[in-house]
Amino acid sequence: MKPSLIGNLRKLLSHKGAMLAAAAMLSPVVAQAGTVSGKTVVPPVEPPAPTPFITGNLSLMYDTHFISYGQDVWGVGNDWGEWFFHPSFELDFNVAPGLQIYVNTWADVNDQVEGDIGDYVQEIDVNVGIYYTVDKFKFQLGYGSWNYASQTEHIIDGKISYLDGLINPFVALHGRVGIEIPGYDEGLVTQVGIAPATSLGPVSLSFPITVSFDTDGFHAGDGGFAYVSAGVGASIPLHKQISLALGVTYYHTQDDVIPNADSDFVVGSAGIVFTF
Numbered sequence: 001m002k003p004s005l006i007g008n009l010r011k012l013l014s015h016k017g018a019m020l021a022a023a024a025m026l027s028p029v030v031a032q033a034g035t036v037s038g039k040t041v042v043p044p045v046e047p048p049a050p051t052p053f054i055t056g057n058l059s060l061m062y063d064t065h066f067i068s069y070g071q072d073v074w075g076v077g078n079d080w081g082e083w084f085f086h087p088s089f090e091l092d093f094n095v096a097p098g099l100q101i102y103v104n105t106w107a108d109v110n111d112q113v114e115g116d117i118g119d120y121v122q123e124i125d126v127n128v129g130i131y132y133t134v135d136k137f138k139f140q141l142g143y144g145s146w147n148y149a150s151q152t153e154h155i156i157d158g159k160i161s162y163l164d165g166l167i168n169p170f171v172a173l174h175g176r177v178g179i180e181i182p183g184y185d186e187g188l189v190t191q192v193g194i195a196p197a198t199s200l201g202p203v204s205l206s207f208p209i210t211v212s213f214d215t216d217g218f219h220a221g222d223g224g225f226a227y228v229s230a231g232v233g234a235s236i237p238l239h240k241q242i243s244l245a246l247g248v249t250y251y252h253t254q255d256d257v258i259p260n261a262d263s264d265f266v267v268g269s270a271g272i273v274f275t276f
Contacts, residue, residue: 056091061245061271066108069174069189070212070227070251070258071219074112077261080268085109092131100131102142116150123148129157136163154178161195168195176218185217189226204235208249219258227253241275 063084066073076082090104108123115122129142137160144155154177161170174189193210209230216223231249238244247269253260 051094058274059088061086063269065267070253072260075261078265098133103128151180183220187215187218206233221257226257243273245271245273
């Protein structure tokens with residue numbers, strides 16, 4: 001090949017390379033979703049919101065009865081003409097993953113008699129303890145100081161729940177370790193039950209069933225089977241942290257174990273619950 005021809009070919013190739021380079025520089029870079037200049041970018045993962053150190057709730061409930069482990073305390077029976085106001089307040093301290101320390105108080109307010117604590121304040125209970133949750137199991141252990149009728153009843157509570165989202169079975173022990181009312185002894189209430197739950201739109205529904213057994217003298221009666229109860233409860237959201245709570249529960253109690261006014265009765269409840 002002649003030298004002049006080789007030189008012309010080299011010039012042509014050099015000119016074409018320069019044109020391709022210029023075209024590449026002038027061409028816009030088309031970036032697809034999730035890429036920058038053709039390189040894949042992994043979006044940052046938002047960390048879960050931390051659990052507040054303190055959570056809790058305030059409950060303002062109106063009840064047709066005051067029921068304490070199957071005992072119809074004020075002997076209302078099947079009469080729904082009385083009123084009982086039962087406010088409660090709880091603080092939960094989230095000290096570690098799955099571990100909470102709780103402090104709560106509950107009061108019985110009614111006009112049955114003139115109260116020793118206040119005109120209509122018949123009882124104030126204070127309870128402290130822990131909740132521990134691991135997988136689907138929830139454990140509770142606590143102490144209660146129940147103050148009424150110028151005396152204090154001392155309580156130890158323990159409960160194990162299996163929160164399977166279907167029937168939610170539980171076993172609970174309620175021990176009385178101190179009391180000064182004639183006829184009532186220290187002792188133990190043992191309970192087994194289920195608490196099925198579901199939802200109907202924004203409304204949460206529960207259907208608790210409990211079977212309870214007393215030791216001798218716990219409710220001023222014999223020991224053995226004490227009562228069975230079955231109910232339905234509804235929580236209706238009114239606001240992000242406010243809900244309306246409604247419930248109805250049927251009780252069948254054993255006369256010689258819990259001497260109630262009526263062995264079979266139905267109780268109702270309604271109130272507002274604030275959570276934070």
